[in-house]
Structure formats: C-alpha cells, structure tokens
Amino acid sequence: MLQVSKFPAGTWLVFSNNWTSDLKFLTNIRIPLDSQFLLAEEVNTGVSLTEVYHVHLTRPLQKYQVADWNSVRGIVWFVNQRRRNLQGVTIKVAYRKQVIYVVIHSFE
Numbered sequence: 001m002l003q004v005s006k007f008p009a010g011t012w013l014v015f016s017n018n019w020t021s022d023l024k025f026l027t028n029i030r031i032p033l034d035s036q037f038l039l040a041e042e043v044n045t046g047v048s049l050t051e052v053y054h055v056h057l058t059r060p061l062q063k064y065q066v067a068d069w070n071s072v073r074g075i076v077w078f079v080n081q082r083r084r085n086l087q088g089v090t091i092k093v094a095y096r097k098q099v100i101y102v103v104i105h106s107f108e
Helices: 019-026
Strands: 011-016 036-043 046-053 062-070 074-077
Touching: none
Parallel strands: 011 036
Antiparallel strands: 036 046, 046 062, 062 074
C-alpha cells in the first residue's frame, strides 16, 4: 500500500527551481481540497503560480495555473479555472434549516 503524507489545511506558497521534480515529489503527498497549495516557478517573463491539490486519495494530483506575475503588469489571476473538475468524486454535505426566533421587548 502506498504511504501518503498529509499537509495540514491552510495556505502554502512553495518557490520551485525544478517544477517537474517537485510535482513528482508532491504526487505521494496528500494536499487536501480545503487547502491552498501554490507552486511558484520563475519563467522568462516573471513568475507563474500553479495550484495543486488532490480531490481524493485515490485520484491523481490536480494542477492548474492560477496566476502570472511580472514587474510590469503585476499579478494577473485566472480565477475561472479553479477546481472545475472533481473527477466524479461525490462530496457529502448536510444542511440543517435553522428557524430564526425574534423576541421583541416593549419598554413603556
């Protein structure tokens, strides 16, 4: 059985010199869906930010370029691409309707 480490939920920003070897390393590390894990890689024109995460332990590592940064334009986010494919995984949720009570006091 594959041994999988887990990153705690939260926000991570990792600066990478070798993006390909970092992705190989991250394949066996569980990066939960409720965390933000960004790889920053220097490219010719600036820095590219790529988000990586696992939808489920049995699914492959997902990676999407989420932003570019350079000294002229600053940061440009590609928000419409984030986490669009959950690879058929069902996310179980619960909803509980809560009744709102209002108490009015009259002081005369």
